[in-house]
Amino acid sequence: MPELPEVETTARGLRERIVGKRIAEVSGIDWPRMLPNAAPELLAAVLPSLTVELVDRRGKYLILGLSDDRWLTIHRKMSGNLVFDPDGASLLAPHTHLVIHFEDSSELRFVDPRKFGRVYLFLDREELDRFLAQRLGPEPLADLTVARLRSLVEGRRGRLKSLLLDQRFLAGIGNLYADEILWDARLHPERSAGSLTRPELRRLADAIVRVLTEAIQRRGTSFSTYLDASGQPGENQSSLQVYGRAGLPCPRCARPIERRVIAQRGTWLCPHCQRLPRPAVP
DNA sequence: TAAATCCTGTCA
DNA sequence: TGACAGGATTTA
Known part of the structure:
Protein backbone atom coordinates (compact mmCIF):
# COMPACT_ATOMS: atom_id res chain seq x y z
CA MET A 1 0.00 0.00 0.00
CA PRO A 2 2.47 2.71 0.88
CA GLU A 3 4.57 4.02 -1.96
CA LEU A 4 7.42 6.51 -1.94
CA PRO A 5 5.43 9.56 -0.74
CA GLU A 6 3.82 7.63 2.12
CA VAL A 7 7.11 6.10 3.24
CA GLU A 8 8.80 9.51 3.00
CA THR A 9 6.04 11.07 5.11
CA THR A 10 6.41 8.35 7.70
CA ALA A 11 10.19 8.72 7.74
CA ARG A 12 9.92 12.47 8.34
CA GLY A 13 7.38 11.98 11.10
CA LEU A 14 9.44 9.32 12.83
CA ARG A 15 12.68 11.22 12.43
CA GLU A 16 11.53 14.06 14.61
CA ARG A 17 10.07 11.64 17.16
CA ILE A 18 12.53 8.83 17.71
CA VAL A 19 16.03 9.99 16.74
CA GLY A 20 18.10 9.98 19.92
CA LYS A 21 15.90 7.50 21.76
CA ARG A 22 17.37 4.37 23.31
CA ILE A 23 15.64 1.05 22.85
CA ALA A 24 14.69 -0.71 26.06
CA GLU A 25 13.15 -3.89 24.68
CA VAL A 26 11.11 -5.36 21.85
CA SER A 27 7.92 -7.34 22.30
CA GLY A 28 4.81 -8.56 20.53
CA ILE A 29 6.48 -10.59 17.79
CA ASP A 30 3.72 -13.02 16.86
CA TRP A 31 4.51 -13.70 13.21
CA PRO A 32 8.08 -14.90 12.67
CA ARG A 33 7.71 -14.82 8.87
CA MET A 34 7.76 -11.05 9.22
CA LEU A 35 11.48 -11.43 9.97
CA PRO A 36 13.11 -13.04 6.91
CA ASN A 37 16.71 -12.64 8.04
CA ALA A 38 16.61 -12.66 11.83
CA ALA A 39 15.04 -14.91 14.43
CA PRO A 40 12.77 -13.13 16.94
CA GLU A 41 15.25 -14.02 19.68
CA LEU A 42 18.04 -12.30 17.76
CA LEU A 43 16.02 -9.08 17.44
CA ALA A 44 15.21 -9.20 21.11
CA ALA A 45 18.87 -9.74 21.94
CA VAL A 46 20.43 -7.18 19.59
CA LEU A 47 18.13 -4.16 19.80
CA PRO A 48 17.94 -3.33 23.52
CA SER A 49 20.35 -0.57 24.58
CA LEU A 50 20.86 0.65 21.00
CA THR A 51 20.07 4.27 20.14
CA VAL A 52 18.22 5.45 17.04
CA GLU A 53 20.69 7.62 15.17
CA LEU A 54 18.83 8.26 11.95
CA VAL A 55 15.60 7.55 10.09
CA ASP A 56 15.82 7.31 6.34
CA ARG A 57 14.00 6.03 3.27
CA ARG A 58 15.16 4.17 0.17
CA GLY A 59 12.44 3.30 -2.36
CA LYS A 60 9.59 1.96 -0.23
CA TYR A 61 11.93 0.79 2.52
CA LEU A 62 12.07 2.65 5.81
CA ILE A 63 15.50 2.54 7.40
CA LEU A 64 16.33 2.95 11.07
CA GLY A 65 20.03 3.52 11.64
CA LEU A 66 20.99 2.36 15.13
CA SER A 67 24.15 2.70 17.18
CA ASP A 68 26.84 0.00 16.80
CA ASP A 69 26.23 0.02 13.01
CA ARG A 70 22.99 -1.95 13.34
CA TRP A 71 20.21 -1.31 10.84
CA LEU A 72 16.52 -2.07 10.95
CA THR A 73 14.72 -1.93 7.60
CA ILE A 74 10.98 -2.13 7.24
CA HIS A 75 8.88 -2.73 4.14
CA ARG A 76 5.19 -2.23 4.76
CA LYS A 77 3.94 -3.89 1.59
CA MET A 78 0.16 -3.59 1.27
CA SER A 79 -1.26 -2.89 4.69
CA GLY A 80 1.54 -2.16 7.14
CA ASN A 81 1.57 0.94 9.30
CA LEU A 82 4.18 2.23 11.72
CA VAL A 83 2.59 3.94 14.65
CA PHE A 84 4.41 5.97 17.27
CA ASP A 85 2.86 6.11 20.72
CA PRO A 86 4.47 8.90 22.80
CA ASP A 87 3.80 7.28 26.16
CA GLY A 88 3.07 3.68 25.29
CA ALA A 89 -0.25 3.93 27.04
CA SER A 90 -2.77 3.34 24.27
CA LEU A 91 -4.26 -0.07 23.55
CA LEU A 92 -2.40 -2.18 21.03
CA ALA A 93 -4.24 -2.08 17.72
CA PRO A 94 -5.34 -5.45 16.33
CA HIS A 95 -2.70 -6.98 14.04
CA THR A 96 0.21 -5.42 15.91
CA HIS A 97 3.18 -7.69 15.16
CA LEU A 98 6.09 -5.82 16.72
CA VAL A 99 6.55 -3.23 19.45
CA ILE A 100 9.82 -1.40 20.02
CA HIS A 101 9.87 0.08 23.52
CA PHE A 102 12.09 3.06 24.16
CA GLU A 103 13.59 3.91 27.53
CA ASP A 104 11.28 6.90 27.95
CA SER A 105 8.35 4.41 27.60
CA SER A 106 7.33 5.68 24.17
CA GLU A 107 6.76 2.94 21.59
CA LEU A 108 7.06 2.30 17.89
CA ARG A 109 4.52 -0.29 16.75
CA PHE A 110 4.28 -2.20 13.51
CA VAL A 111 0.65 -2.93 12.62
CA ASP A 112 -0.03 -5.04 9.56
CA PRO A 113 -3.36 -6.83 8.98
CA ARG A 114 -2.30 -8.68 5.85
CA LYS A 115 1.04 -9.80 7.24
CA PHE A 116 2.89 -9.04 4.00
CA GLY A 117 5.18 -6.52 5.65
CA ARG A 118 8.77 -7.46 6.43
CA VAL A 119 11.33 -6.29 8.98
CA TYR A 120 15.03 -6.90 8.33
CA LEU A 121 17.98 -6.62 10.69
CA PHE A 122 21.40 -5.88 9.23
CA LEU A 123 24.55 -6.12 11.31
CA ASP A 124 26.46 -3.49 9.36
CA ARG A 125 25.96 -0.81 6.73
CA GLU A 126 27.57 -2.88 4.01
CA GLU A 127 25.04 -5.68 4.48
CA LEU A 128 22.21 -3.16 4.25
CA ASP A 129 23.63 -1.50 1.15
CA ARG A 130 24.08 -4.83 -0.59
CA PHE A 131 20.47 -5.74 0.16
CA LEU A 132 19.12 -2.47 -1.19
CA ALA A 133 21.39 -2.37 -4.24
CA GLN A 134 20.18 -5.81 -5.26
CA ARG A 135 16.57 -4.72 -5.27
CA LEU A 136 16.38 -1.03 -6.10
CA GLY A 137 17.16 1.28 -8.97
CA PRO A 138 17.82 5.00 -8.50
CA GLU A 139 15.68 7.37 -6.44
CA PRO A 140 13.27 9.21 -8.73
CA LEU A 141 13.58 12.45 -6.77
CA ALA A 142 17.37 12.62 -7.03
CA ASP A 143 18.22 14.48 -10.23
CA LEU A 144 15.97 12.70 -12.69
CA THR A 145 16.90 14.43 -15.93
C1' DT B 1 5.03 -12.30 -19.73
C1' DA B 2 1.89 -14.27 -16.78
C1' DA B 3 0.20 -16.68 -12.89
C1' DA B 4 0.53 -18.15 -8.24
C1' DT B 5 1.74 -17.02 -3.71
C1' DC B 6 1.85 -14.77 0.76
C1' DC B 7 -2.65 -12.70 4.18
C1' DT B 8 -6.94 -10.25 6.00
C1' DG B 9 -10.48 -6.86 5.46
C1' DT B 10 -13.88 -4.45 2.84
C1' DC B 11 -17.17 -3.54 -0.41
C1' DA B 12 -20.59 -4.54 -4.13
C1' DT C 1 -20.17 -14.77 -1.89
C1' DG C 2 -16.77 -13.21 -4.69
C1' DA C 3 -13.84 -9.72 -6.35
C1' DC C 4 -10.49 -6.78 -5.13
C1' DA C 5 -6.73 -4.26 -2.56
C1' DG C 6 -1.35 1.15 -2.62
C1' DG C 7 3.63 -5.14 -3.14
C1' DA C 8 7.16 -8.18 -4.53
C1' DT C 9 9.09 -12.69 -5.17
C1' DT C 10 9.02 -17.17 -7.06
C1' DT C 11 7.64 -20.34 -10.48
C1' DA C 12 5.91 -21.82 -15.01
Missing part, protein backbone atom coordinates in the same frame (compact mmCIF):
# COMPACT_ATOMS: atom_id res chain seq x y z
CA VAL A 146 15.71 13.48 -19.40
CA ALA A 147 19.16 12.15 -20.20
CA ARG A 148 19.14 10.03 -17.07
CA LEU A 149 15.67 8.71 -17.83
CA ARG A 150 16.64 7.90 -21.39
CA SER A 151 19.66 5.92 -20.26
CA LEU A 152 17.45 4.04 -17.81
CA VAL A 153 14.87 3.27 -20.49
CA GLU A 154 17.49 2.26 -23.02
CA GLY A 155 17.63 -1.43 -23.48
CA ARG A 156 14.47 -1.96 -21.46
CA ARG A 157 11.67 -3.71 -23.20
CA GLY A 158 8.14 -3.95 -21.97
CA ARG A 159 5.35 -1.50 -21.34
CA LEU A 160 5.52 1.74 -19.41
CA LYS A 161 3.23 0.59 -16.65
CA SER A 162 5.24 -2.50 -15.78
CA LEU A 163 8.46 -0.54 -16.12
CA LEU A 164 7.29 2.07 -13.61
CA LEU A 165 6.28 -0.72 -11.22
CA ASP A 166 9.72 -2.32 -11.51
CA GLN A 167 11.69 -1.21 -8.44
CA ARG A 168 14.98 -1.85 -10.23
CA PHE A 169 14.03 0.73 -12.85
CA LEU A 170 13.17 3.48 -10.37
CA ALA A 171 12.68 2.88 -6.67
CA GLY A 172 9.44 3.73 -4.91
CA ILE A 173 6.71 4.03 -7.55
CA GLY A 174 3.71 1.72 -7.08
CA ASN A 175 0.36 1.16 -8.72
CA LEU A 176 -1.36 4.35 -7.65
CA TYR A 177 1.42 6.78 -8.56
CA ALA A 178 2.24 4.90 -11.78
CA ASP A 179 -1.28 5.64 -13.02
CA GLU A 180 -1.14 9.26 -11.85
CA ILE A 181 2.26 9.77 -13.50
CA LEU A 182 1.18 8.27 -16.83
CA TRP A 183 -1.96 10.40 -16.88
CA ASP A 184 0.07 13.50 -16.09
CA ALA A 185 2.53 12.66 -18.88
CA ARG A 186 -0.32 11.82 -21.30
CA LEU A 187 1.22 8.42 -22.00
CA HIS A 188 -0.63 5.14 -22.42
CA PRO A 189 0.34 2.49 -19.85
CA GLU A 190 0.81 -0.10 -22.61
CA ARG A 191 3.15 2.09 -24.60
CA SER A 192 6.42 0.29 -25.21
CA ALA A 193 9.11 2.04 -23.21
CA GLY A 194 11.71 1.99 -25.95
CA SER A 195 9.52 3.92 -28.38
CA LEU A 196 9.33 7.18 -26.43
CA THR A 197 10.34 10.32 -28.27
CA ARG A 198 12.42 12.98 -26.62
CA PRO A 199 9.41 15.21 -25.80
CA GLU A 200 7.62 12.20 -24.37
CA LEU A 201 10.61 11.36 -22.17
CA ARG A 202 10.60 14.97 -21.04
CA ARG A 203 6.93 14.72 -20.09
CA LEU A 204 7.52 11.45 -18.27
CA ALA A 205 10.48 12.80 -16.29
CA ASP A 206 8.54 15.92 -15.36
CA ALA A 207 5.48 13.90 -14.38
CA ILE A 208 7.45 11.54 -12.15
CA VAL A 209 9.01 14.41 -10.24
CA ARG A 210 5.85 16.52 -10.08
CA VAL A 211 3.45 13.77 -9.00
CA LEU A 212 5.73 12.38 -6.29
CA THR A 213 6.78 15.81 -5.00
CA GLU A 214 3.23 17.08 -4.73
CA ALA A 215 2.12 13.88 -3.02
CA ILE A 216 4.84 14.31 -0.42
CA GLN A 217 3.73 17.90 0.12
CA ARG A 218 0.25 16.53 0.83
CA ARG A 219 1.67 13.98 3.23
CA GLY A 220 0.81 11.00 1.05
CA THR A 221 -2.39 9.39 -0.14
CA SER A 222 -4.73 7.61 2.27
CA PHE A 223 -6.71 5.60 -0.22
CA SER A 224 -7.88 3.11 2.35
CA THR A 225 -5.62 2.24 5.23
CA TYR A 226 -2.48 4.36 5.16
CA LEU A 227 -1.69 6.42 8.26
CA ASP A 228 1.44 8.36 9.04
CA ALA A 229 3.61 7.98 12.12
CA SER A 230 1.25 10.01 14.27
CA GLY A 231 -1.80 8.08 13.07
CA GLN A 232 -3.01 10.82 10.72
CA PRO A 233 -4.22 10.11 7.17
CA GLY A 234 -2.60 11.86 4.20
CA GLU A 235 -4.27 14.51 2.09
CA ASN A 236 -3.35 13.53 -1.44
CA GLN A 237 -6.44 11.37 -2.06
CA SER A 238 -8.47 14.45 -2.97
CA SER A 239 -5.86 15.33 -5.59
CA LEU A 240 -5.96 12.02 -7.47
CA GLN A 241 -6.68 12.55 -11.15
CA VAL A 242 -7.39 9.00 -12.34
CA TYR A 243 -6.61 6.34 -9.74
CA GLY A 244 -9.83 4.71 -8.54
CA ARG A 245 -11.96 7.12 -10.57
CA ALA A 246 -13.54 4.90 -13.22
CA GLY A 247 -16.49 6.61 -14.93
CA LEU A 248 -15.65 10.04 -13.53
CA PRO A 249 -14.66 12.78 -15.94
CA CYS A 250 -11.02 13.17 -16.88
CA PRO A 251 -9.87 16.45 -15.27
CA ARG A 252 -8.24 17.41 -18.58
CA CYS A 253 -10.78 16.49 -21.26
CA ALA A 254 -13.90 15.54 -19.26
CA ARG A 255 -14.31 12.20 -21.02
CA PRO A 256 -14.86 9.25 -18.67
CA ILE A 257 -11.89 7.55 -17.04
CA GLU A 258 -11.58 3.83 -17.69
CA ARG A 259 -10.38 0.98 -15.54
CA ARG A 260 -8.53 -1.92 -17.14
CA VAL A 261 -6.17 -4.62 -15.99
CA ILE A 262 -2.65 -4.00 -17.28
CA ALA A 263 0.43 -5.81 -15.98
CA GLN A 264 -1.94 -7.76 -13.70
CA ARG A 265 -2.86 -4.59 -11.86
CA GLY A 266 -5.94 -2.43 -11.85
CA THR A 267 -5.09 0.50 -14.11
CA TRP A 268 -6.95 3.77 -14.52
CA LEU A 269 -6.45 5.97 -17.53
CA CYS A 270 -8.07 8.48 -19.83
CA PRO A 271 -8.28 6.70 -23.18
CA HIS A 272 -8.53 10.04 -24.95
CA CYS A 273 -5.59 11.86 -23.34
CA GLN A 274 -3.43 8.73 -23.19
CA ARG A 275 -3.67 7.30 -26.70
CA LEU A 276 -1.34 4.72 -28.18
CA PRO A 277 0.30 5.99 -31.34
CA ARG A 278 -0.99 4.35 -34.49
CA PRO A 279 1.38 1.52 -35.46
CA ALA A 280 3.50 2.46 -38.47
CA VAL A 281 2.40 0.81 -41.69
CA PRO A 282 5.37 -0.80 -43.45
Whole structure:
Protein backbone atom coordinates (compact mmCIF):
# COMPACT_ATOMS: atom_id res chain seq x y z
CA MET A 1 0.00 0.00 0.00
CA PRO A 2 2.47 2.71 0.88
CA GLU A 3 4.57 4.02 -1.96
CA LEU A 4 7.42 6.51 -1.94
CA PRO A 5 5.43 9.56 -0.74
CA GLU A 6 3.82 7.63 2.12
CA VAL A 7 7.11 6.10 3.24
CA GLU A 8 8.80 9.51 3.00
CA THR A 9 6.04 11.07 5.11
CA THR A 10 6.41 8.35 7.70
CA ALA A 11 10.19 8.72 7.74
CA ARG A 12 9.92 12.47 8.34
CA GLY A 13 7.38 11.98 11.10
CA LEU A 14 9.44 9.32 12.83
CA ARG A 15 12.68 11.22 12.43
CA GLU A 16 11.53 14.06 14.61
CA ARG A 17 10.07 11.64 17.16
CA ILE A 18 12.53 8.83 17.71
CA VAL A 19 16.03 9.99 16.74
CA GLY A 20 18.10 9.98 19.92
CA LYS A 21 15.90 7.50 21.76
CA ARG A 22 17.37 4.37 23.31
CA ILE A 23 15.64 1.05 22.85
CA ALA A 24 14.69 -0.71 26.06
CA GLU A 25 13.15 -3.89 24.68
CA VAL A 26 11.11 -5.36 21.85
CA SER A 27 7.92 -7.34 22.30
CA GLY A 28 4.81 -8.56 20.53
CA ILE A 29 6.48 -10.59 17.79
CA ASP A 30 3.72 -13.02 16.86
CA TRP A 31 4.51 -13.70 13.21
CA PRO A 32 8.08 -14.90 12.67
CA ARG A 33 7.71 -14.82 8.87
CA MET A 34 7.76 -11.05 9.22
CA LEU A 35 11.48 -11.43 9.97
CA PRO A 36 13.11 -13.04 6.91
CA ASN A 37 16.71 -12.64 8.04
CA ALA A 38 16.61 -12.66 11.83
CA ALA A 39 15.04 -14.91 14.43
CA PRO A 40 12.77 -13.13 16.94
CA GLU A 41 15.25 -14.02 19.68
CA LEU A 42 18.04 -12.30 17.76
CA LEU A 43 16.02 -9.08 17.44
CA ALA A 44 15.21 -9.20 21.11
CA ALA A 45 18.87 -9.74 21.94
CA VAL A 46 20.43 -7.18 19.59
CA LEU A 47 18.13 -4.16 19.80
CA PRO A 48 17.94 -3.33 23.52
CA SER A 49 20.35 -0.57 24.58
CA LEU A 50 20.86 0.65 21.00
CA THR A 51 20.07 4.27 20.14
CA VAL A 52 18.22 5.45 17.04
CA GLU A 53 20.69 7.62 15.17
CA LEU A 54 18.83 8.26 11.95
CA VAL A 55 15.60 7.55 10.09
CA ASP A 56 15.82 7.31 6.34
CA ARG A 57 14.00 6.03 3.27
CA ARG A 58 15.16 4.17 0.17
CA GLY A 59 12.44 3.30 -2.36
CA LYS A 60 9.59 1.96 -0.23
CA TYR A 61 11.93 0.79 2.52
CA LEU A 62 12.07 2.65 5.81
CA ILE A 63 15.50 2.54 7.40
CA LEU A 64 16.33 2.95 11.07
CA GLY A 65 20.03 3.52 11.64
CA LEU A 66 20.99 2.36 15.13
CA SER A 67 24.15 2.70 17.18
CA ASP A 68 26.84 0.00 16.80
CA ASP A 69 26.23 0.02 13.01
CA ARG A 70 22.99 -1.95 13.34
CA TRP A 71 20.21 -1.31 10.84
CA LEU A 72 16.52 -2.07 10.95
CA THR A 73 14.72 -1.93 7.60
CA ILE A 74 10.98 -2.13 7.24
CA HIS A 75 8.88 -2.73 4.14
CA ARG A 76 5.19 -2.23 4.76
CA LYS A 77 3.94 -3.89 1.59
CA MET A 78 0.16 -3.59 1.27
CA SER A 79 -1.26 -2.89 4.69
CA GLY A 80 1.54 -2.16 7.14
CA ASN A 81 1.57 0.94 9.30
CA LEU A 82 4.18 2.23 11.72
CA VAL A 83 2.59 3.94 14.65
CA PHE A 84 4.41 5.97 17.27
CA ASP A 85 2.86 6.11 20.72
CA PRO A 86 4.47 8.90 22.80
CA ASP A 87 3.80 7.28 26.16
CA GLY A 88 3.07 3.68 25.29
CA ALA A 89 -0.25 3.93 27.04
CA SER A 90 -2.77 3.34 24.27
CA LEU A 91 -4.26 -0.07 23.55
CA LEU A 92 -2.40 -2.18 21.03
CA ALA A 93 -4.24 -2.08 17.72
CA PRO A 94 -5.34 -5.45 16.33
CA HIS A 95 -2.70 -6.98 14.04
CA THR A 96 0.21 -5.42 15.91
CA HIS A 97 3.18 -7.69 15.16
CA LEU A 98 6.09 -5.82 16.72
CA VAL A 99 6.55 -3.23 19.45
CA ILE A 100 9.82 -1.40 20.02
CA HIS A 101 9.87 0.08 23.52
CA PHE A 102 12.09 3.06 24.16
CA GLU A 103 13.59 3.91 27.53
CA ASP A 104 11.28 6.90 27.95
CA SER A 105 8.35 4.41 27.60
CA SER A 106 7.33 5.68 24.17
CA GLU A 107 6.76 2.94 21.59
CA LEU A 108 7.06 2.30 17.89
CA ARG A 109 4.52 -0.29 16.75
CA PHE A 110 4.28 -2.20 13.51
CA VAL A 111 0.65 -2.93 12.62
CA ASP A 112 -0.03 -5.04 9.56
CA PRO A 113 -3.36 -6.83 8.98
CA ARG A 114 -2.30 -8.68 5.85
CA LYS A 115 1.04 -9.80 7.24
CA PHE A 116 2.89 -9.04 4.00
CA GLY A 117 5.18 -6.52 5.65
CA ARG A 118 8.77 -7.46 6.43
CA VAL A 119 11.33 -6.29 8.98
CA TYR A 120 15.03 -6.90 8.33
CA LEU A 121 17.98 -6.62 10.69
CA PHE A 122 21.40 -5.88 9.23
CA LEU A 123 24.55 -6.12 11.31
CA ASP A 124 26.46 -3.49 9.36
CA ARG A 125 25.96 -0.81 6.73
CA GLU A 126 27.57 -2.88 4.01
CA GLU A 127 25.04 -5.68 4.48
CA LEU A 128 22.21 -3.16 4.25
CA ASP A 129 23.63 -1.50 1.15
CA ARG A 130 24.08 -4.83 -0.59
CA PHE A 131 20.47 -5.74 0.16
CA LEU A 132 19.12 -2.47 -1.19
CA ALA A 133 21.39 -2.37 -4.24
CA GLN A 134 20.18 -5.81 -5.26
CA ARG A 135 16.57 -4.72 -5.27
CA LEU A 136 16.38 -1.03 -6.10
CA GLY A 137 17.16 1.28 -8.97
CA PRO A 138 17.82 5.00 -8.50
CA GLU A 139 15.68 7.37 -6.44
CA PRO A 140 13.27 9.21 -8.73
CA LEU A 141 13.58 12.45 -6.77
CA ALA A 142 17.37 12.62 -7.03
CA ASP A 143 18.22 14.48 -10.23
CA LEU A 144 15.97 12.70 -12.69
CA THR A 145 16.90 14.43 -15.93
CA VAL A 146 15.71 13.48 -19.40
CA ALA A 147 19.16 12.15 -20.20
CA ARG A 148 19.14 10.03 -17.07
CA LEU A 149 15.67 8.71 -17.83
CA ARG A 150 16.64 7.90 -21.39
CA SER A 151 19.66 5.92 -20.26
CA LEU A 152 17.45 4.04 -17.81
CA VAL A 153 14.87 3.27 -20.49
CA GLU A 154 17.49 2.26 -23.02
CA GLY A 155 17.63 -1.43 -23.48
CA ARG A 156 14.47 -1.96 -21.46
CA ARG A 157 11.67 -3.71 -23.20
CA GLY A 158 8.14 -3.95 -21.97
CA ARG A 159 5.35 -1.50 -21.34
CA LEU A 160 5.52 1.74 -19.41
CA LYS A 161 3.23 0.59 -16.65
CA SER A 162 5.24 -2.50 -15.78
CA LEU A 163 8.46 -0.54 -16.12
CA LEU A 164 7.29 2.07 -13.61
CA LEU A 165 6.28 -0.72 -11.22
CA ASP A 166 9.72 -2.32 -11.51
CA GLN A 167 11.69 -1.21 -8.44
CA ARG A 168 14.98 -1.85 -10.23
CA PHE A 169 14.03 0.73 -12.85
CA LEU A 170 13.17 3.48 -10.37
CA ALA A 171 12.68 2.88 -6.67
CA GLY A 172 9.44 3.73 -4.91
CA ILE A 173 6.71 4.03 -7.55
CA GLY A 174 3.71 1.72 -7.08
CA ASN A 175 0.36 1.16 -8.72
CA LEU A 176 -1.36 4.35 -7.65
CA TYR A 177 1.42 6.78 -8.56
CA ALA A 178 2.24 4.90 -11.78
CA ASP A 179 -1.28 5.64 -13.02
CA GLU A 180 -1.14 9.26 -11.85
CA ILE A 181 2.26 9.77 -13.50
CA LEU A 182 1.18 8.27 -16.83
CA TRP A 183 -1.96 10.40 -16.88
CA ASP A 184 0.07 13.50 -16.09
CA ALA A 185 2.53 12.66 -18.88
CA ARG A 186 -0.32 11.82 -21.30
CA LEU A 187 1.22 8.42 -22.00
CA HIS A 188 -0.63 5.14 -22.42
CA PRO A 189 0.34 2.49 -19.85
CA GLU A 190 0.81 -0.10 -22.61
CA ARG A 191 3.15 2.09 -24.60
CA SER A 192 6.42 0.29 -25.21
CA ALA A 193 9.11 2.04 -23.21
CA GLY A 194 11.71 1.99 -25.95
CA SER A 195 9.52 3.92 -28.38
CA LEU A 196 9.33 7.18 -26.43
CA THR A 197 10.34 10.32 -28.27
CA ARG A 198 12.42 12.98 -26.62
CA PRO A 199 9.41 15.21 -25.80
CA GLU A 200 7.62 12.20 -24.37
CA LEU A 201 10.61 11.36 -22.17
CA ARG A 202 10.60 14.97 -21.04
CA ARG A 203 6.93 14.72 -20.09
CA LEU A 204 7.52 11.45 -18.27
CA ALA A 205 10.48 12.80 -16.29
CA ASP A 206 8.54 15.92 -15.36
CA ALA A 207 5.48 13.90 -14.38
CA ILE A 208 7.45 11.54 -12.15
CA VAL A 209 9.01 14.41 -10.24
CA ARG A 210 5.85 16.52 -10.08
CA VAL A 211 3.45 13.77 -9.00
CA LEU A 212 5.73 12.38 -6.29
CA THR A 213 6.78 15.81 -5.00
CA GLU A 214 3.23 17.08 -4.73
CA ALA A 215 2.12 13.88 -3.02
CA ILE A 216 4.84 14.31 -0.42
CA GLN A 217 3.73 17.90 0.12
CA ARG A 218 0.25 16.53 0.83
CA ARG A 219 1.67 13.98 3.23
CA GLY A 220 0.81 11.00 1.05
CA THR A 221 -2.39 9.39 -0.14
CA SER A 222 -4.73 7.61 2.27
CA PHE A 223 -6.71 5.60 -0.22
CA SER A 224 -7.88 3.11 2.35
CA THR A 225 -5.62 2.24 5.23
CA TYR A 226 -2.48 4.36 5.16
CA LEU A 227 -1.69 6.42 8.26
CA ASP A 228 1.44 8.36 9.04
CA ALA A 229 3.61 7.98 12.12
CA SER A 230 1.25 10.01 14.27
CA GLY A 231 -1.80 8.08 13.07
CA GLN A 232 -3.01 10.82 10.72
CA PRO A 233 -4.22 10.11 7.17
CA GLY A 234 -2.60 11.86 4.20
CA GLU A 235 -4.27 14.51 2.09
CA ASN A 236 -3.35 13.53 -1.44
CA GLN A 237 -6.44 11.37 -2.06
CA SER A 238 -8.47 14.45 -2.97
CA SER A 239 -5.86 15.33 -5.59
CA LEU A 240 -5.96 12.02 -7.47
CA GLN A 241 -6.68 12.55 -11.15
CA VAL A 242 -7.39 9.00 -12.34
CA TYR A 243 -6.61 6.34 -9.74
CA GLY A 244 -9.83 4.71 -8.54
CA ARG A 245 -11.96 7.12 -10.57
CA ALA A 246 -13.54 4.90 -13.22
CA GLY A 247 -16.49 6.61 -14.93
CA LEU A 248 -15.65 10.04 -13.53
CA PRO A 249 -14.66 12.78 -15.94
CA CYS A 250 -11.02 13.17 -16.88
CA PRO A 251 -9.87 16.45 -15.27
CA ARG A 252 -8.24 17.41 -18.58
CA CYS A 253 -10.78 16.49 -21.26
CA ALA A 254 -13.90 15.54 -19.26
CA ARG A 255 -14.31 12.20 -21.02
CA PRO A 256 -14.86 9.25 -18.67
CA ILE A 257 -11.89 7.55 -17.04
CA GLU A 258 -11.58 3.83 -17.69
CA ARG A 259 -10.38 0.98 -15.54
CA ARG A 260 -8.53 -1.92 -17.14
CA VAL A 261 -6.17 -4.62 -15.99
CA ILE A 262 -2.65 -4.00 -17.28
CA ALA A 263 0.43 -5.81 -15.98
CA GLN A 264 -1.94 -7.76 -13.70
CA ARG A 265 -2.86 -4.59 -11.86
CA GLY A 266 -5.94 -2.43 -11.85
CA THR A 267 -5.09 0.50 -14.11
CA TRP A 268 -6.95 3.77 -14.52
CA LEU A 269 -6.45 5.97 -17.53
CA CYS A 270 -8.07 8.48 -19.83
CA PRO A 271 -8.28 6.70 -23.18
CA HIS A 272 -8.53 10.04 -24.95
CA CYS A 273 -5.59 11.86 -23.34
CA GLN A 274 -3.43 8.73 -23.19
CA ARG A 275 -3.67 7.30 -26.70
CA LEU A 276 -1.34 4.72 -28.18
CA PRO A 277 0.30 5.99 -31.34
CA ARG A 278 -0.99 4.35 -34.49
CA PRO A 279 1.38 1.52 -35.46
CA ALA A 280 3.50 2.46 -38.47
CA VAL A 281 2.40 0.81 -41.69
CA PRO A 282 5.37 -0.80 -43.45
C1' DT B 1 5.03 -12.30 -19.73
C1' DA B 2 1.89 -14.27 -16.78
C1' DA B 3 0.20 -16.68 -12.89
C1' DA B 4 0.53 -18.15 -8.24
C1' DT B 5 1.74 -17.02 -3.71
C1' DC B 6 1.85 -14.77 0.76
C1' DC B 7 -2.65 -12.70 4.18
C1' DT B 8 -6.94 -10.25 6.00
C1' DG B 9 -10.48 -6.86 5.46
C1' DT B 10 -13.88 -4.45 2.84
C1' DC B 11 -17.17 -3.54 -0.41
C1' DA B 12 -20.59 -4.54 -4.13
C1' DT C 1 -20.17 -14.77 -1.89
C1' DG C 2 -16.77 -13.21 -4.69
C1' DA C 3 -13.84 -9.72 -6.35
C1' DC C 4 -10.49 -6.78 -5.13
C1' DA C 5 -6.73 -4.26 -2.56
C1' DG C 6 -1.35 1.15 -2.62
C1' DG C 7 3.63 -5.14 -3.14
C1' DA C 8 7.16 -8.18 -4.53
C1' DT C 9 9.09 -12.69 -5.17
C1' DT C 10 9.02 -17.17 -7.06
C1' DT C 11 7.64 -20.34 -10.48
C1' DA C 12 5.91 -21.82 -15.01
